[in-house]
Amino acid sequence: MTLLNIRVEKTETPKPIPGEEDPLVFGTIFTDHMFVMDYEEGKGWIDARIVPYAPLSLEPSAMVFHYGQEMFEGLKAYKGKDGRILLFRPDENIKRANHTNERICIPEIPEEDFMQAIKAIVKMERLWVPSREGTSLYIRPFIIATDPFLGVRPSHTYKFLIILSPVGAYYPEGLNPVKIWIEDEYVRAVRGGLGEAKAGANYVASLKAQVKAHEEGYSQVLWLDGVERKYIEEVGAMNIFFKMKGTVITPALNGSILPGVTRKSCIELCKAWGYPVEERKVSAEELFCAAKEGTLEEVWGTGTAAVISPVGHLRKGDVVLQVGDGGIGSLSQKLYDTVTGIQLGKIKGPEGWVVEVE
Ligand code: COI
DSSP states (O other): OOOOOOEEOOOSSOOOOOOTTSOOOTTOOOOSEEEEEEEETTTEEEEEEEEEOOOOOOOTTBTHHHHOOEEEOOEEEEEOTTSOEEEESHHHHHHHHHHHHHHTTOOOOOHHHHHHHHHHHHHHTGGGOOOSTTOEEEEEEEEEEOOBOOSSSOOSEEEEEEEEEEEOOSSTTTTSOEEEEEESSOOSOOTTTTTTSOBHHHHHTTHHHHHHHHHTTOSEEEEEOTTTSOBEEEETTBEEEEEETTEEEEEOOOSSSOOOHHHHHHHHHHHHTTOOEEEEOOBHHHHHHHHHHTOEEEEEEEETTTEEEEEEEEEETTEEEEOTTSSOOHHHHHHHHHHHHHHTTSSOOSTTSEEEEO
């Protein structure tokens, strides 16, 4: 196994690290350094380095600006009570990153190099990992196409970067249930498209409906499938789960749904706790019928940024539906407590879920 030879250039102007009492808004402040590596055809991924966090200099013709050949990932580092710095299932993010790369014609990064890069930059910035409850160091790896060229084809050159941001809750609501707008005009993705890849393109496709939902006083959008506009796919930038008559149900991965790491973890935990778990198609109609019959017990979103985000009420057209009593459900709460407990090293999770940065 060849390891990356990472060159380090330290900043001469370190920024103040937020104090434990300072509020941390998601994704607004960045640490002192970033990881960078370049790709050149014929040479592969080269010149791995940790350098001061700074603006990039790119040609205005760089392909990423024109055709959006870009991928990203999101994972978090946590500080446990014992001071250890822990990553949550980073191998899953790395595998998904290469799946995205394959889909959008970006050269893959060897898994062990990717892991080494994450560990190296987090170790360098370990003092930035916050320890207050509900906080973490968000890790954002991403790759951009840098060829100065206006023809449509895969780039021959890329930049891979990892930036870090100390964060608090993603949604201002925190664990309070959010109001969701069921979107039947715009769609996020279609099977055969980019939906199951973590590409910026999926997120730009979601903006218009998000703005519409906000204008209506709703926090997030519930996405329906792009063909029949009947079946539920995701909520906001998260996967979605339902508990109906004691069964946990989540839309099956069908090519247009992102395979979330928190989604996978929730499925595995619920199965281990003895819940029947179904990955299948769920229509909006089924949801409304269950709510009417009183069998829709809980709805929650899962994602790295928010971990678990309970849904309190949904609206489709003029019909408004309340989930349970509108508060956080007991399974949603148990999942939140367990997943965050494992992430912080307070609860022992399944083998390999937590990776220490030493
Ligand atoms: C996540 O749930 O982690 C996301 O995908 C949100 C991210 C785009 C900020």
